[in-house]
Amino acid sequence: MAKRLDIKDLNLFYGKFHAVENVSLAVPPKNVTAFIGPSGCGKSTVLRSLNRMHEVAPGARVEGKVLLDGEDIYASTVDPVEVRRTIGMVFQRPNPFPTMSIRDNVVAGLKLAGVKNKKELDEVAERSLRGANLWNEVKDRLDKPGGGLSGGQQQRLCIARAIAVQPDVLLMDEPCSALDPISTLAIEDLITELKKEYTIVIVTHNMQQAARVSDQTAFFNLLGVGQPGQLIEVDDTEKIFSNPGQKATEDYISGRFG
Amino acid sequence: MSTNLADPTRLATPPTFQSVSLSRRIKNGLATGLVWGAFLIAIIPLVWVLYTVLQRGFPVILDGDWWQKSMSGLLARQQGGGAYHAIYGTLVQGLVCAVISVPIGIMVAIYLVEYGGRSRLAKSTTFMVDILTGVPSIVAALFVYTVWITYFGLGRSALAVSLALVLLMVPVIVRTTEEMLKIVPDELREASYALGIPKWKTIVKIVIPTALSGILTGIMLALARVMGETAPVLVLAAYAPFINYNLFDGPMASLPLMMVNERNNPTQAGFERIWGAAITLVVLITLFNLLATVISRALAPKTK
Ligand SMILES: Nc1ncnc2c1ncn2[C@@H]1O[C@H](COP(=O)(O)OP(=O)(O)OP(=O)(O)O)[C@@H](O)[C@H]1O
Ligand SMILES: [Mg+2]
Numbered sequence: 001m002a003k004r005l006d007i008k009d010l011n012l013f014y015g016k017f018h019a020v021e022n023v024s025l026a027v028p029p030k031n032v033t034a035f036i037g038p039s040g041c042g043k044s045t046v047l048r049s050l051n052r053m054h055e056v057a058p059g060a061r062v063e064g065k066v067l068l069d070g071e072d073i074y075a076s077t078v079d080p081v082e083v084r085r086t087i088g089m090v091f092q093r094p095n096p097f098p099t100m101s102i103r104d105n106v107v108a109g110l111k112l113a114g115v116k117n118k119k120e121l122d123e124v125a126e127r128s129l130r131g132a133n134l135w136n137e138v139k140d141r142l143d144k145p146g147g148g149l150s151g152g153q154q155q156r157l158c159i160a161r162a163i164a165v166q167p168d169v170l171l172m173d174e175p176c177s178a179l180d181p182i183s184t185l186a187i188e189d190l191i192t193e194l195k196k197e198y199t200i201v202i203v204t205h206n207m208q209q210a211a212r213v214s215d216q217t218a219f220f221n222l223l224g225v226g227q228p229g230q231l232i233e234v235d236d237t238e239k240i241f242s243n244p245g246q247k248a249t250e251d252y253i254s255g256r257f258g
Numbered sequence: 259m260s261t262n263l264a265d266p267t268r269l270a271t272p273p274t275f276q277s278v279s280l281s282r283r284i285k286n287g288l289a290t291g292l293v294w295g296a297f298l299i300a301i302i303p304l305v306w307v308l309y310t311v312l313q314r315g316f317p318v319i320l321d322g323d324w325w326q327k328s329m330s331g332l333l334a335r336q337q338g339g340g341a342y343h344a345i346y347g348t349l350v351q352g353l354v355c356a357v358i359s360v361p362i363g364i365m366v367a368i369y370l371v372e373y374g375g376r377s378r379l380a381k382s383t384t385f386m387v388d389i390l391t392g393v394p395s396i397v398a399a400l401f402v403y404t405v406w407i408t409y410f411g412l413g414r415s416a417l418a419v420s421l422a423l424v425l426l427m428v429p430v431i432v433r434t435t436e437e438m439l440k441i442v443p444d445e446l447r448e449a450s451y452a453l454g455i456p457k458w459k460t461i462v463k464i465v466i467p468t469a470l471s472g473i474l475t476g477i478m479l480a481l482a483r484v485m486g487e488t489a490p491v492l493v494l495a496a497y498a499p500f501i502n503y504n505l506f507d508g509p510m511a512s513l514p515l516m517m518v519n520e521r522n523n524p525t526q527a528g529f530e531r532i533w534g535a536a537i538t539l540v541v542l543i544t545l546f547n548l549l550a551t552v553i554s555r556a557l558a559p560k561t562k
Contacts, residue, residue, distance in 0.1 A: 056451060058375060085454025095445040098559035099467040109453035112463050145560045158449070165453055 002029040002199045003069040003086075003168040005050060010064035011228075012045050012054060019045045021228035023064075025218055027169075032195050034210035034237065035203045037220030038252070042229030043203045044092075046220070047171050050201065051087035052080040068168070085109075088167035092174040094154035096146035096161070103142040105157055109165035124164050132160035133190050152183025159190065163198070170194065172202040176209065188213050207253055211241050219249045315537030318530050324538075328511075329499035335525040341535055343501040347512035348542065351416050352485040354505065355423035360477055362424075363431025370432070371439040372461055390429040396489040398425040403493055414494050416502075416510040422490035427480050434476025438469040471554035478550030482543040488514040513539040 005027040012020040020042035027033045035043040048054045049062055052073060066073050073083045096105045104111065106125045115121060125142070129135040134156040138149070146157055155175060162170060172191075176184040191200060191213045204210050210217055218234040233246050244250045278286075318324060327340035366383065374380025402422040406412050442465050450460040466473070496509035497519045504510075511519075516535045520528040 051452065053448065053452060056448065081451075081454055081456045083454075084452055089452035091445060091449065091452075093445060095443070095449045097446060097449070097464055097468070099464075099470075108450075109455065112450075112453070112455045112459050147559060161449075161453065 001168055002197060004029045004199065005169060005201070006065075006067040006070075007046075007050070008065040008067065010046065010049060010062070010066065012042065012049055013059075013061040013063075014045075014057060015059035015061075018228040020049075020220075021230050023231045025231060025234055027199060027201055028216075029199045030195060030197070031216065032191060032200045032202060032214040033234075034214035034217045035201065035220060036205070036207065036210050036217060036252070037229070037232075038222060039205075040229070041220040041222040043220055044173050045229070047173055047201060047203055048089075050169070050171055051089055052083045053089060055080070085113075085165060086167055087169040087171060088162040088165060090155070090159050090162050090170065090172040090175050092177055094151060094158050094178065096149070096154050096157050098145065098147045100146060101143045102138050102146050102149070102157065105146040106160045106164050108161060113165075128160040128164040129157075131163050131190075131194070132156045133186055133193075134160055150183075152179045152186065155179060155183070155187065156190070159187070163194070167198070169199040169201070172200065174203050174205065177205065184209070207241075211237060217241070219244075219246075219252065221248050221252070311533065311537050311540060314530075315533035315535075318534030319537055319541070324534060328501050329516075329531075330501070332499070334523045335527055337527050337530075339531075341513065341516060341531070341538055343498065344511040344513045344516040344535060345538060345542070346501055347416065347495075347510045347515070348485050348539070350505065351419045351423065351491070351510075351512055352481055354417065354420040355427055355484055356477065356481050358420065359424045359427040359431055359480075363428045364435050364473065366428070366432045367435035367439060368461060368466075370436055372457070372465070387429045387432045390425065391433065393425065394489075395422070395426055395487045396493070398422045399490040399493040401425065402490070407494075413507055414496060414509075415507050416495055416505045418494040419490045419510075419512070420505075422494055423484040423487060426487065426490075427484050430480040430483070431477060434480070435469075435473050438472035438476065439465060441472075442468045468559060471557040471559075474557065475550045475554045478546050478553070482546040482550075485543060485546075486514060486539055488518065491515040492518060513542075 007023055007025040007027075010020065010023040011018065023046055025033075035047065037043055045054060048056075050066055050073075054060050054062055062074060064074075068083075068086065072078070073087075097108060100108060103122075103125045106128050107115075107121045110121060110124060126135060126139075129138065134153060137153060138144075138157075146154065149157060155178070159172075159175070176187050179187065188209060191202065194200060202210075202214065214237045216234060217237045217240040219232045219240065220229050221232045222229050232248050233240070233244065235245065239245075240249060241253060244253065321340075323338065324340040324342075325345070326342055327338075328343035329339040330343070332339045366387070370380055370383060374383065399422045402418055402425070406418050406421065407414060412418070446464055446468060447460055450464045451457070455463070491512045491514055495512070495515065497515050498509035498511050502508050502510045513535045517532050520531045520535070522528075523531070
């Protein structure tokens with residue numbers, strides 16, 4: 001069940017360092033939103049604040065609101081564990097659990113939440129692996145360790161693991177940055193496929209990738225070293241890449257940056 | 259001219275590479291000599307100890323009785339008997355110590371790595387653990403003597419020995435567990451949080467299993483170390499030539515204590531028992547180390 005995200009006046013801090021300033025942005029359901037921008041402008045920081053992973057860093061602080069279908073995930077009554085369960089995340093570097101088999105990696109979220117029914121777990125494992133386009137490659141070695149897969153397979157395993165808990169929103173932080181073009185293409189196809197069921201936010205440094213997979217694009221920028229990052233503009237991907245509203249956006253996507 | 263070009267062995271310019279200079283060869287020789295010398299100096303006593311223990315003790319432990327009988331009812335000069343009572347004592351004291359130390363040590367390490375951060379409590383705990391690591395075993399033994407026996411008025415017993423060993427074992431376990439937990443990458447913790455798994459479950463189900471082989475190796479090595487400690491058994495338990503199953507009361511033998519006791523026995527039988535007990539201790543400790551290796555191999559995260 002895909003849900004919408006509304007980010008309102010979000011300010012993010014690491015201790016005293018103001019990392020991101022005044023971000024307001026709407027992420028419609030069943031839609032892919034891409035975050036682009038130069039390194040260090042705060043894309044990962046914003047992304048991690050969307051499922052309350054930001055506060056895991058020591059001293060990290062959040063001001064503002066993030067609404068999931070109208071409900072503030074930062075309200076004092078909300079359990080961050082529940083939020084992360086509802087809003088899943090795939091990281092830049094594949095990080096399968098090294099002590100677990102491929103199958104156990106996929107169902108880790110359910111198993112650790114107390115689901116014991118083996119049949120149910122097997123079904124979820126198969127469905128998620130199929131969903132991540134990995135089933136055919138690993139179906140004969142589900143009991144082998146997840147660390148024995150190739151980088152691209154590991155990343156798809158991590159995607160399978162994230163969708164196994166059936167989140168409403170899927171956040172992806174440069175999911176293809178460590179992958180070859182073929183695995184990248186496989187994951188892009190997968191994102192297009194997943195869009196039918198999930199709301200997706202993806203950070204990417206690859207302009208073509210943003211253009212290929214996303215429906216709307218948000219451009220972040222950094223005015224100077226030590227300054228907070230800002231959201232410069234957000235619009236339909238087509239518009240951003242053909243006729244951006246801001247000069248900075250145009251400079252960045254056409255490579256005339258800095 | 260043209261012949262010059264055609265002949266590749268004739269060089270027009272002086273060669274780029276020269277042979278190693280004399281001074282470098284001398285330095286190399288000196289350094290090699292020093293390294294080998296140090297190696298020999300280090301290895302000679304080691305081999306010597308091993309040789310002595312093996313040569314004197316090996317025939318003793320070949321006897322089946324050695325592993326099955328105690329010294330009960332034997333006169334000091336009489337041949338025969340065995341070390342069963344002492345082996346039992348050493349193992350039981352070590353295991354009781356481990357049962358107490360392992361949970362404490364692991365939980366302290368979890369607190370330090372996962373929860374403590376840079377808080378004052380964490381810093382002072384680390385400081386205390388450092389101090390405890392440097393406490394000599396005799397001090398730990400005397401401390402337990404003061405508290406357990408003088409203050410609470412309880413008797414000398416195997417349990418008192420185990421408590422002194424706990425003081426020696428806990429800091430070692432805290433240290434090794436801490437190191438092992440620290441090398442578990444934060445990415446794994448984040449991956450787990452991102453699945454909606456609470457922190458404590460992440461620690462129990464993801465972090466500890468990933469670090470388990472190293473933690474167990476540390477425990478085994480710590481255990482092997484405390485089993486050879488002599489001061490606590492000397493101070494806190496009297497020697498018994500028979501088997502005492504009672505942890506809480508009465509004298510109980512252990513291998514170090516048996517050796518000390520037989521030192522007062524000038525006969526051939528005593529001499530044999532000292533070396534028998536010595537090699538038995540070495541064998542036990544070696545077995546624990548081997549066990550540690552096997553367990554850590556079996557539990558280490560695999561990729562194939
Ligand atoms: N854990 C942290 N503690 C302190 N500062 C941090 C932390 N993580 C990131 N920062 C800082 O916050 C700013 C934004 O970082 P962030 O990782 O969000 O950038 P990014 O846009 O994702 O960059 P990249 O494209 O290189 O991944 C940077 O100045 C960075 O140094
Ligand atoms: Mg980033």
